[in-house]
Amino acid sequence: MNYEPSTMNQGSPKIGIIMGSKSDLHIMQDAADVLKELGVNYEITVVSAHRTPDRMFSYARAAADRGIKVIIAGAGGAAHLPGMVASLTHLPVIGVPVKSSNSIDGWDSILSILQMPNGIPVATVALNAAKNAGILAAQILSTADEFLVQKLITFKEELKKKVEESAEEMSRES
Structure with missing residues (x-):
């Protein structure tokens, strides 16, 4: 399965922004906005761990080969997307817990992303804090x-x- 990003700003993307559902875009757009303000190229798309696992596998495994350096993954509810992506790539993954319509005040998302097993780290920002995820991704890139x-x-x-x-x-x- 080939992966095609649905939206990309000019130039080769360095940050991948993914979310479990298009309904999360109103939160995840904050990461894109701050990256744009900082002049960092990114791509943004929907990749669901539960509804499109093949797409998730393809995205995570091909990201580094496409030049992606950091992945920002937002998810609500059970929020498996950040951890599953982190298990499939060597790239740093920043998880954004999203308070969604099926969420228990966001706590299910927070804990699902935060409580990763040893060996599969996911940096986790606050609930709905995609802007902080964008800043953190830029800070990671800034080391070089x-x-x-x-x-x-x-x-x-x-x-x-x-x-x-x-x-x-x-x-x-x-």
Whole structure:
């Protein structure tokens, strides 16, 4: 089975963003948005561990050969996608637990992604925190990319600046 990414920005993708269902896109888009802001090429698609296991196997096994360096996998409910993908590749996998319609307040997703057995690590971000997964993926890539290091430094300085401006605004109001 050949894998074809459904959406890709310009250039060869370095990050693969996958999700168990298109209904997770409103969460996973945050990872794509921050990667775009940082200038990191990515691909994004639906790969269900339960409904399309052959697609999941194909995606995970071929990712490195296509130039993918990090996979971000979002899933709700039983959330097997990140762990199963991690079991099929040597690439780092970042799991995004998604609070879905069939989820128990997101805890089932969190625990399914977080509680991986020794030997199959999955980095796990907070519930619905795809933006953090995108930032973490960029930080992993930055270990071999000085230009990306500078973009991340600027990004974090902007976060700091926003907090300082908010604090200053609040002190003027009180």
